[in-house]
Amino acid sequence: xxxxxxxxxxxxxxxxxxxxxxxxxxxxxxxxxxxxxxxxxxxxxxxxxxxxxxxxxxxxxxxxxxxxxxxxxxxxxxxxxxxxxxxxxxxxxxxxxxxxxxxxxxxxxxxxxxxxxxxxxxxxxxxxxxxxxxxxxxxxxxxxxxxxxxxxxxxxxxxxxxxxxxxxxxxxxxxxxxxxxxxxxxxxxxxxxxxxxxxxxxxxxxxxxxxxxxxxxxxxxxxxxxxxxxxxxxxxxxxxxxxxxxxxxxxxxxxxxxxxxxxxxxxxxxxxxxxxxxxx
Amino acid sequence: xxxxxxxxxxxxxxxxxxxxxxxxxxxxxxxxxxxxxxxxxxxxxxxxxxxxxxxxxxxxxxxxxxxxxxxxxxxxxxxxxxxxxxxxxxxxxxxxxxxxxxxxxxxxxxxxxxxxxxxxxxxxxxxxxxxxxxxxxxxxxxxxxxxxxxxxxxxxxxxxxxxxxxxxxxxxxxxxxxxxxxxxxxxxxxxxxxxxxxxxxxxxxxxxxxxxxxxxxxxxxxxxxxxxxxxxxxxxxxxxxxxxxxxxxxxxxxxxxxxxxxxxxxxxxxxxxxxxxxxxxxxxxxxxxxxxxxxxxxxxxxxxxxxxxxxxxxxx
Amino acid sequence: xxxxxxxxxxxxxxxxxxxxxxxxxxxxxxxxxxxxxxxxxxxxxxxxxxxxxxxxxxxxxxxxxxxxxxxxxxxxxxxxxxxxxxxxxxxxxxxxxxxxxxxxxxxxxxxxxxxxxxxxxxxxxxxxxxxxxxxxxxxxxxxxxxxxxxxxxxxxxxxxxxxxxxxxxxxxxxxxxxxxxxxxxxxxxxxxxxxxxxxxxxxxxxxxxxxxxxxxxxxxxxxxxxxxxxxxxxxxxxxxxxxxxxxxxxxxxxxxxxxxxxxxxxxxxxxxxxxxxxxxxxxxxxxxxxxxxxxxxxxxxxxxxxxxxxxxxxxxxxxxxxx
Numbered sequence: 001x002x003x004x005x006x007x008x009x010x011x012x013x014x015x016x017x018x019x020x021x022x023x024x025x026x027x028x029x030x031x032x033x034x035x036x037x038x039x040x041x042x043x044x045x046x047x048x049x050x051x052x053x054x055x056x057x058x059x060x061x062x063x064x065x066x067x068x069x070x071x072x073x074x075x076x077x078x079x080x081x082x083x084x085x086x087x088x089x090x091x092x093x094x095x096x097x098x099x100x101x102x103x104x105x106x107x108x109x110x111x112x113x114x115x116x117x118x119x120x121x122x123x124x125x126x127x128x129x130x131x132x133x134x135x136x137x138x139x140x141x142x143x144x145x146x147x148x149x150x151x152x153x154x155x156x157x158x159x160x161x162x163x164x165x166x167x168x169x170x171x172x173x174x175x176x177x178x179x180x181x182x183x184x185x186x187x188x189x190x191x192x193x194x195x196x197x198x199x200x201x202x203x204x205x206x207x208x209x210x211x212x213x214x215x216x217x218x219x220x221x222x223x224x225x226x227x228x229x230x231x232x233x234x235x236x237x238x239x240x241x242x243x244x245x246x247x248x249x250x251x252x253x254x255x256x257x258x259x260x261x262x263x264x265x266x267x268x269x270x271x272x273x274x275x276x277x278x279x280x
Numbered sequence: 281x282x283x284x285x286x287x288x289x290x291x292x293x294x295x296x297x298x299x300x301x302x303x304x305x306x307x308x309x310x311x312x313x314x315x316x317x318x319x320x321x322x323x324x325x326x327x328x329x330x331x332x333x334x335x336x337x338x339x340x341x342x343x344x345x346x347x348x349x350x351x352x353x354x355x356x357x358x359x360x361x362x363x364x365x366x367x368x369x370x371x372x373x374x375x376x377x378x379x380x381x382x383x384x385x386x387x388x389x390x391x392x393x394x395x396x397x398x399x400x401x402x403x404x405x406x407x408x409x410x411x412x413x414x415x416x417x418x419x420x421x422x423x424x425x426x427x428x429x430x431x432x433x434x435x436x437x438x439x440x441x442x443x444x445x446x447x448x449x450x451x452x453x454x455x456x457x458x459x460x461x462x463x464x465x466x467x468x469x470x471x472x473x474x475x476x477x478x479x480x481x482x483x484x485x486x487x488x489x490x491x492x493x494x495x496x497x498x499x500x501x502x503x504x505x506x507x508x509x510x511x512x513x514x515x516x517x518x519x520x521x522x523x524x525x526x527x528x529x530x531x532x533x534x535x536x537x538x539x540x541x542x543x544x545x546x547x548x549x550x551x552x553x554x555x556x557x558x559x560x561x562x563x564x565x566x567x568x569x570x571x572x573x574x575x576x577x578x579x580x581x582x583x584x585x586x587x588x589x590x591x592x593x594x595x596x
Numbered sequence: 597x598x599x600x601x602x603x604x605x606x607x608x609x610x611x612x613x614x615x616x617x618x619x620x621x622x623x624x625x626x627x628x629x630x631x632x633x634x635x636x637x638x639x640x641x642x643x644x645x646x647x648x649x650x651x652x653x654x655x656x657x658x659x660x661x662x663x664x665x666x667x668x669x670x671x672x673x674x675x676x677x678x679x680x681x682x683x684x685x686x687x688x689x690x691x692x693x694x695x696x697x698x699x700x701x702x703x704x705x706x707x708x709x710x711x712x713x714x715x716x717x718x719x720x721x722x723x724x725x726x727x728x729x730x731x732x733x734x735x736x737x738x739x740x741x742x743x744x745x746x747x748x749x750x751x752x753x754x755x756x757x758x759x760x761x762x763x764x765x766x767x768x769x770x771x772x773x774x775x776x777x778x779x780x781x782x783x784x785x786x787x788x789x790x791x792x793x794x795x796x797x798x799x800x801x802x803x804x805x806x807x808x809x810x811x812x813x814x815x816x817x818x819x820x821x822x823x824x825x826x827x828x829x830x831x832x833x834x835x836x837x838x839x840x841x842x843x844x845x846x847x848x849x850x851x852x853x854x855x856x857x858x859x860x861x862x863x864x865x866x867x868x869x870x871x872x873x874x875x876x877x878x879x880x881x882x883x884x885x886x887x888x889x890x891x892x893x894x895x896x897x898x899x900x901x902x903x904x905x906x907x908x909x910x911x912x913x914x915x916x917x918x919x
Contacts, residue, residue, distance in 0.1 A: 119291075120298050123576050127534035128552075128568055135556040135564055136306065212423045215540045219425050220553060232423075239429050241544060242437055250433060254426030263423040269417065494701040497693055497763070500652055501770065502686030502716035512701055519703065591703055591750045 011274050018270025019150065021204075032078040040071035043229050053188065054246040062246055065237055067110025074256060076229040080141060084214040085207035087145045092152040093203050099153070100160025101187055101195070105129060105168055115161070118154045126151030134222035141230070144214050144223040152206045160203055163195045197275045204268035208261045215257050231257050284593075288583055292576045299572045300352075306346050307561050324391025348565075368568050370551060373571070378547035381466055382536060388471030389478060389528075396475070398514065404487060410452065419476030423456035424535040428469035428542040435465060466543050470535040474528055481524045485517035492516075519590045535572060601667065601806060602651065602689075602774060604630040608662040609646050609655065610834065618877045620646040622830035622885070624663075625904060628774065632808045633797060635817030635838070637853070638827035641723055641874050645694075648776045652689055653680045686716040690767040694760035694779040700751040705764055707731065707747035713766045723799035734765045737802075738795055756881050764792065766801055771894040776808045777801070778805075793820055818842045823910060826850050829885025832904060837912035846907070846918040849886045884915070892917055 012018050031038070040060075041048055046208035047067040048059075055062045103114040130147040137143050167173060167190070176186050215232030217223035219239075224230035231253040238250035366411070400409045489495065495512050537549035544550070548567060555563040587593040604626050611618040621643040634908050649655055651665050651672060664721045667674040667688055675834060676735060693699040700709060712733045714721055721727045728747075735743035738761045751759060760780060767775055781789040793809075797820050800807050811817050817824060818838055825835040826847065834847035845851045855868045872889035875881070883898040884890070890897065896916055904914045 076340055120295050120302075123295050123579070124299060124568075124572050125533040125575055130566060130569050131537070131552060132303070132306065132564065135559065135561075208421070212421075213424050213534075216425055216534070220538065220541055222553075222556065235426060235429065239425075239432075240291055242429070244434060247433060250429050254423060254429065257423050257426060258421055261423070262418065265417055265421050492701075493695065493698040494695060496654060497691075497766075498698050498701070498712070500682075500685055500693075501713050501766070502656060502681055502692045503712070504681060516701065516703060589703070591705075592752050 015270045017266045020173045021263045021267025028260050032082050035075050041069040041072045043072040043076040053244050073229045078230045080230040081211045085210045088148045088210040089203045091149040092156050095153045096156035096160050100157040101164050104161035104164025118157050121154040139197040139222045141224045167191050201271045208264035366394040374548045374551045384467040385470035389474035392475040393478035400483045401486035416476040416479040419472050425538045425542050431465045466539045469539050485520045489513045489516045522585050529578050597629045600627045603666040606663040610660045612658040626825045632822040635809045635821035635824045636812050642827040643830035644827050647750045686770045687718045689774040690770040690772040692767045692777040696763050699763050713769045775805045778810045833914045846913045848890050848892050
C-alpha cells in the first residue's frame with residue numbers, strides 16, 4: 001500500500017494548526033542550530049555583568065544569579081529541550097512500533113507477554129519513574145531521556161497495537177496472507193506504512209510531553225544539572241529568588257517552554273485533524 | 281459484571297506485587313549500599329557490619345524481599361534511614377494533604393471543563409469555540425510548575441493576596457479560611473491544565489453524540505433542548521469522558537509532585553523528593569509503592585465507574 | 597374521511613452546505629386526510645424523508661425553506677421553534693424512525709425511554725402506576741412477549757425487530773393525530789416486515805390516527821395505503837388513490853418503477869431496470885427531474901419543468917406526455 005506523498009504534503013500545508021506548529025518548531029530548531037552564531041555571549045561565562053540585572057541594552061534578557069547572560073542561555077537552552085524531545089520521541093517510537101506491531105499483528109502469547117508488561121509499566125506514573133531513576137543514578141539529561149523513553153513507550157505501544165489489530169482484519173492483509181507471504185514481510189510492507197499516521201501524531205505529542213517533563217524534572221534538580229542551560233533549571237534558579245530577582249527571570253524561560261510545547265501540540269493536533277477529520 | 285470486576289481486582293493485585301518486586305530490585309541493584317554511603321565517614325568497618333547485620337542487609341536479596349513484604353503487610357514500613365522516623369508516620373502526615381490537593385484540583389478541573397467543553401460543542405465552529413478551544417490547548421501546554429510560579433508572582437508577590445508558600449498546612453485548621461488560602465494556588469496550577477485536557481475530550485464526545493439519531497428521536501417526541509443536552513448528549517458523553525479522567529490522573533500525579541515542590545506543600549510529592557535527594561532508599565521504596573497503589577486503585581475505580589455508566593459493559 | 601389535516605404546498609428545502617447547496621426538496625405538494633393511510637414512495641434522494649421531517653421542523657439549522665406546511669390553520673414553517681415543540685412534536689405529529697439500532701439511546705432502559713415519551717403527550721397520565729399499565733398495554737398490542745421484562749432491558753439486549761416495535765410503541769404512546777413512519781421496515785427481515793405494517797394499520801384504527809407511510813417498496817405500500825404519492829428528484833411526480841396509481845400509472849417514472857420490480861410469477865419479460873443514475877441533489881435542473889432517464893423523453897422535457905396538473909379526483913400528474 002503506497003501512501004501518496006504529494007497528497008499528504010498538500011493536506012498538511014492546508015491545515016492551519018499544523019502549519020503554525022511547524023513554523024514554531026522550525027523557529028526553535030533554527031534557534032538551536034544557529035545558537036553559536038546568534039547568541040551574543042558565552043552561555044556559561046559567569047560575571048559578564050552584575051548578578052540579577054533587569055533586561056537592558058547590554059543584556060537583552062538581563063543576567064542571572066551568577067552574572068551570566070540570560071538571552072544566550074535561553075538560546076542554548078533550546079538545544080536541551082529539543083535533544084530531549086527528539087531522543088525520547090524517536091526512541092519511544094522505535095520501541096513502540098516494534099513491540100506494538102508484534103503484539104498486535106502476531107498476537108498470541110507474544111501479545112499477552114508484551115501487554116502484561118506494558119500494563120504494569122503503565123501503572124507507574126512516568127514522573128515517578130524519572131524520579132526513581134534520578135535517585136539511583138546520577139541525574140543528568142541522559143538519565144531523564146532514558147527514564148522518559150521508558151515511560152512513553154508503554155502508552156505508545158498500546159496505540160500502535162490497536163492500530164495493528166485493526167489493520168490485521170483488512171482485506172489486503174488477508175489477501176497477502178492467503179498467498180503465503182511471510183508475516184514479517186506483511187508487517188513491514190502493509191501494516192507498518194499504515195500505522196505511520198498515528199505514529200507521527202504520537203511522536204509530536206510525546207515530544208511536547210517530554211519538553212514539559214524535562215523542564216519539570218530539571219526544575220526539581222533531578223535532571224539536567226548546573227551549569228546546564230536547561231530552561232527548567234533556569235526556572236528553578238528563578239523560583240528561589242522570586243522576591244528579589246527581576247520578574248522577567250521567572251517568566252522568560254517558562255514562556256519559551258510554553259511556546260515550544262504549544263507548537264508541538266498544534267502540530268500533533270493538526271496532524272490528527274488531517275488523519276481523522278470527522279472530529280473537527 | 282462481577283466476573284469482570286474480579287478479573288480487574290486480581291490483575292491489580294498482581295500488578296502491585298510485580299511493582300513491588302521491580303522497585304525492590306531496582307533499589308538494591310545500585311552500587312554501594314546505603315549504610316556506608318550515609319555513615320561511612322563516621323563509623324568503623326566493624327560498626328558498619330553490625331548495622332548491616334541488624335538491618336538484615338547481608339541476607340540474600342530474595343530473603344530480604346520477603347522480609348520486607350512480610351513487614352509491609354503487617355503495617356511495619358520500617359524507619360527512614362535519614363530521618364529516623366517511622367516511615368508510616370511520615371506517610372500518615374503527608375498522605376491526607378496530598379489527597380486533599382488532588383481532590384481539590386480534580387474538582388476545579390471538572391467544574392471548569394464541563395461547562396466550557398459543553399459550550400464549545402454547542403457553538404461548534406463559531407468564534408467562541410475557536411477562542412475557548414484555543415484556550416484549552418494553551419492551558420495544556422503550560423508547564424504546571426511555571427503556571428504555579430506565575431500564580432505566585434501575580435497573586436502573592438504582586439497583589440499580595442495569597443501566601444507564597446504552603447508550609448503551614450495542617451488538617452486541624454481544615455475549616456479556616458487560612459487553610460484554603462494555601463490550597464488555592466496549588467490546586468489551580470494543577471487543575472487548569474487538567475481542565476484543558478478535559479475540555480477537548482468533552483467537546484469531541486459531545487459533538488459525536490449530538491449527531492446520533494436517538495437525539496433526533498427524542499426531539500421528535502417533543503423534548504426541549506435543555507433536556508436533550510443534559511440527559512441525552514452530556515450523559516452519553518460522560519461514558520467516554522470517564523475513561524479519560526482516569527488517564528488524566530497520571531498527569532495529575534506528576535503535577536502534584538512538582539507543584540508540591542514549588543509551594544513547599546507538605547505532601548507525598550515533597551516527601552518523595554526529599555527522600556530522593558537524601559538517598560533514603562527504604563522511604564523511596566514505600567512512597568513509590570504508595571503512589572503506584574493509589575494509581576492502580578484509581579484506575580480500578582474508573583473502570584467500575586465506567587461500567588456503572590454504560591449498561592452495555594455492565595450487562596454482559 | 598374527507599377532512600384534510602395536513603397540507604404541504606409547494607414545499608422547497610435547500611440545505612446550505614459550506615461549499616454547495618443540496619436541493620433536497622424542489623417542489624412537493626401533498627395532503628393528508630383524517631383517518632387515511634397515505635404512502636410516499638421514492639428512491640433515496642427523492643426528498644420523501646426530508647419533506648416529512650419538515651413537518652416536524654426536525655431539519656438542520658442551515659437551510660432555506662419555501663412554501664407552506666399547514667396544520668390547524670398554522671403554517672409550521674413560519675412558527676417559532678418553541679411553538680412547534682409544544683404543539684406539533686409528539687402532540688399533532690409523531691414519527692417512527694428508520695433504523696431502530698441507532699434510534700434508541702443505549703444507556704437508558706426501554707421503560708425509561710418509553711416513560712420519557714409519556715412526558716410529552718397531549719394529555720399527561722400522571723400516575724406512575726397507570727403509566728406502567730399503559731406502556732405494557734401498548735407493548736402487548738405490538739405482540740411483544742413478556743413486556744414486564746422488556747421494560748427493564750436495554751436496547752443492546754434486544755433484536756432488531758423488537759427494537760423497531762419499541763420505536764413504534766414510543767410513537768404510538770404519544771397518541772398524536774398524525775403518525776409518520778419513515779421506512780419502518782427497511783432494516784428488518786422480510787418475515788417481520790409485514791407484521792410491523794399490520795400492527796401499524798391495526799393500531800391506526802384503534803387510536804384513530806392518520807398515517808403517512810414512507811417507503812421505497814411500492815408493492816408494500818400498495819397493499820395498505822389509501823392514497824399514494826410518488827416522488828423523484830425532490831418533486832412529486834404523481835399522486836392519487838392507490839388502485840388508480842398502481843394499476844394505471846400515468847407518469848413514466850411510476851411505470852418504470854413498477855416494471856423494475858422482478859415479478860415472482862407471470863411474464864418475466866416485463867422486468868426492466870431503469871437506466872442511468874439517480875438525480876444528484878446538488879444539480880440545478882431546468883426541466884423534469886426524471887428526463888435524463890425517461891424512455892419517452894422529448895425535447896420539451898429537458899427545457900421546461902412540467903407542473904403538477906389535476907387529471908381526476910385526487911389524481912395529479914407532473915408530465916408533459918403522460919401515458
